[in-house]
Amino acid sequence: MVLPLNVGILMLAIPTRGPVGESKLNLLQGTLDLMVLQTLAVMGALHGYGIALRIEQISGNEILLNQGTIYASLMRLQQRGWISAEWGASDNNSQSQVLFDYKKRS
Numbered sequence: 001m002v003l004p005l006n007v008g009i010l011m012l013a014i015p016t017r018g019p020v021g022e023s024k025l026n027l028l029q030g031t032l033d034l035m036v037l038q039t040l041a042v043m044g045a046l047h048g049y050g051i052a053l054r055i056e057q058i059s060g061n062e063i064l065l066n067q068g069t070i071y072a073s074l075m076r077l078q079q080r081g082w083i084s085a086e087w088g089a090s091d092n093n094s095q096s097q098v099l100f101d102y103k104k105r106s
Helices: 022-043 048-058 067-079
Strands: 002-007 010-015 083-088 097-102
Touching: 022 048, 022 067, 022 083, 022 097, 048 067, 048 097, 067 083, 067 097
Parallel strands: none
Antiparallel strands: 002 010, 083 097
């Protein structure tokens, strides 16, 4: 089964069943990276948990992301220079949240 996912202007097809081989794993990682980039481009700076919640919301809870999955994607994108990260204040004003933002390219 393939789940169509509309994230802003980007339409993705996510396989939701079946065994995951290495090539499918690379495809899924790349697809998640695109969903993260699109979420940041549309929503602006967010922390990882907020990005995961937005992707889950957009997919109608068909895609459920754990912290290890979303942060692995965020680290890949940051290492490739596609997103930036900086410390931000949490609700109680402590410096504990890392905000990720899409780097606009010219």
